[in-house]
Amino acid sequence: xxxxxxxxxxxxxxxxxxxxxxxxxxxxxxxxxxxxxxxxxxxxxxxxxxxxxxxxxxxxxxxxxxxxxxxxxxxxxxxxxxxxxxxxxxxxxxxxxxxxxxxxxxxxxxxxxxxxxxxxxxxxxxxxxxxxxxxxxxxxxxxxxxxxxxxxxxxxxxxxxxxxxxxxxxxxxxxxxxxxx
Ligand SMILES: [Mg+2]
Numbered sequence: 001x002x003x004x005x006x007x008x009x010x011x012x013x014x015x016x017x018x019x020x021x022x023x024x025x026x027x028x029x030x031x032x033x034x035x036x037x038x039x040x041x042x043x044x045x046x047x048x049x050x051x052x053x054x055x056x057x058x059x060x061x062x063x064x065x066x067x068x069x070x071x072x073x074x075x076x077x078x079x080x081x082x083x084x085x086x087x088x089x090x091x092x093x094x095x096x097x098x099x100x101x102x103x104x105x106x107x108x109x110x111x112x113x114x115x116x117x118x119x120x121x122x123x124x125x126x127x128x129x130x131x132x133x134x135x136x137x138x139x140x141x142x143x144x145x146x147x148x149x150x151x152x153x154x155x156x157x158x159x160x161x162x163x164x165x166x167x168x169x170x171x172x173x174x175x176x177x178x179x180x181x
Contacts, residue, residue, distance in 0.1 A: 003131040003154070003178055005075035006103070006123055009083050009091060011137025014060045015165035023061055024165060030094060031057035034086045060091075061165075067095030069171055074178045078102065080123060080134060115142035121150070129153045133174055137162035 010016050018024050033055060041055040070077055079087040079102035088099045103126055110118045120143045123134060133156040140159075147155045156177045160166055 001130070002074060002076050003133060004078050004127065005070070005073060005174065006078050006080035006132055006134040006136075007070065007100075008119075008134075008136035008138075008160075009079070009081035009087055011162035012135045012160040012166045012170075013062060013066055013091070013095070015162055016061070017137075017162035018061070018164070024063075026063045026065060027061040027165070028064060028094075030060045030062060032060055032090050033057045034083075034090050036083070036086055062091065062094050063165065064095065066166060067092075067097045069166075070095075071097060073171065073174055075133065075174070080119065080136070115140065116146045117143050120146050123147075124151045127151060127153065127155075131155065133158060133177055135160050135166065135170065135174075 007013070015024050015027070023029060037058045038055045042052060045052055045055075077097070077100050079100050081087050081102070082105065083091065084102050084104055087102060091097075092099060103122060105119070105122060110121070112118060117136075117138050117140070119136065119138070123132070124147055129152040131154040135158050137160050139157045144157050147157060156174070158170065158173060160170060
């Protein structure tokens with residue numbers, strides 16, 4: 001069985017932490033108003049007591065080369081992003097990816113005191129021992145330790161710099177890891 005690649009969006013595919021007025025090379029700007037984004041913005045405006053005017057779209061940078069590059073990897077791709085089903089509706093077509101399975105997250109997000117990212121136990125439970133790689137900008141050593149202690153199969157937790165997004169070196173790392181499976 002091929003390993004799974006769990007793909008986060010904000011950070012790996014959308015390098016949101018790059019300088020606001022300097023779109024990284026190879027990326028295109030998209031302005032999206034998704035139902036989740038609109039609901040979150042309306043909640044924020046009403047919490048701050050601000051008038052509910054038209055919600056500004058969310059700016060997303062995407063590299064059209066990332067879809068084919070992900071599809072060419074020897075993995076089964078799965079979204080592991082808070083975009084959930086909206087990754088399929090809004091992002092997959094822009095990247096040239098098919099509809100992919102996605103993880104649904106608990107709401108509200110679990111609070112943890114131990115520095116482990118709330119996604120990590122969800123991913124391990126979902127994987128049920130199947131080998132997986134995971135790209136995310138919020139991975140730390142705490143997550144690697146937690147996965148090591150709680151996941152039976154192989155796992156690669158590969159952090160992506162959210163100022164840069166996924167690079168050729170990241171794709172090479174994933175290919176190398178899969179070839180050892
Ligand atoms: Mg992220």
